Amino acid sequence: MAKIAVVGVGPGGKEHLTPAAIRAVAEADVLVGGERSLALFSGQPGEIFTIKNNLQEMIEYIRERMDEKKIAVIASGDPGMYGILQYLRRHFTPAQLQVIPGISSVQYACARLAVSWHDAVVVSTHGRDRTVLAETVAGNSKVVVLAGPEEPPPVLASVLVNAGMKDKTAYVCAELSYPAEEINAFTILDLARWEGQWDKRNYVMVILDEQPMDLPDTGNKR
Ligand SMILES: C[S@@+](CC[C@H](N)C(=O)[O-])C[C@H]1O[C@@H](n2cnc3c(N)ncnc32)[C@H](O)[C@@H]1O
Incomplete structure (x- = not known):
């Protein structure tokens, strides 16, 4: 066959x-x-x-x-x-x-942050109802979000702030494994208020119920 x-x-x-x-x-x-x-x-x-x-x-x-x-x-x-x-x-x-x-980009992002991923919940926002995103992040302490260029991180963070979350830490991990790779840490509230130009095509967001940690040396940062 x-x-x-x-x-x-x-x-x-x-x-x-x-x-x-x-x-x-x-x-x-x-x-x-x-x-x-x-x-x-x-x-x-x-x-x-x-x-x-x-x-x-x-x-x-x-x-x-x-x-x-x-x-x-x-x-x-x-x-x-x-x-x-x-x-x-x-x-x-x-x-x-x-x-x-x-x-996977999920594996790669978690490796960059030196966090395990067997206990992470993974969601995609591509063409999906954003209430699923809010419910998933509310109910889990480690969430990896696959998101696209049409959904800048501040837009997704605003969905979470509107659902009552603001203190979790979001690591925005963009263009992973490319020379333009960038990983930055925000609180959800700071990310929702971020006014910079978003020009990245691919990113995953790792959202944790903890204070931002010192990032391992991940190359480019904003
Ligand atoms: C259709 S999904 C495919 C996921 C893929 N099968 C995987 O295992 O990574 C596409 C999404 O994966 C994520 N992605 C893929 N490559 C990426 C990269 N190099 N950097 C950041 N995110 C990436 C982004 O969230 C992108 O919108």
Whole structure:
């Protein structure tokens, strides 16, 4: 039975690609992925399908080729953490998929902060009701929030302040593993009031019920 490789490529920096991911991509005839992940393999010969609001088309594209060609679907971070895996599982059986794990942005952010993550609750705000965010942060002492460029950190912090939270510490961890990586600590209230220009594309926010700690040396800071 033809297998589709579902390859986690980590947070974005090349040095966080695993050898298994590099091998799976090198062996593929066809690469399927978002622009940011594809950019990691820009010299790769073969066919490319770029994912952008065309998931149904992607499934048809894969089905038409999977018996003849080796297909690798590449995904940022780990494919199973708010990634493409869930969607692929609606269309393909586990036997048709070979998942290669990657370093998730959640793992990477927690590593940067030197905090464990087995006890963290992870939420995504992409296209989701923000009351879920407020309820999750209210009910948990360690929350990792996956958020996008259309949701600047002060906007999400304001949702939390409006729900009665202001003293927790929010670590805003942006462009992880890239040269522009930036990690900054705020209280939720200070973050809601922050008026700086937000120009980062990807970030995760780690929210803890504790005073801000001295950050490990994480490179860039505002
Ligand atoms: C669709 S989710 C995919 C998550 C991915 N599967 C993972 O395990 O990291 C995309 C979100 O992951 C987070 N993310 C991915 N790469 C990141 C990076 N390099 N720096 C900060 N956040 C990142 C951001 O919250 C982004 O909006």
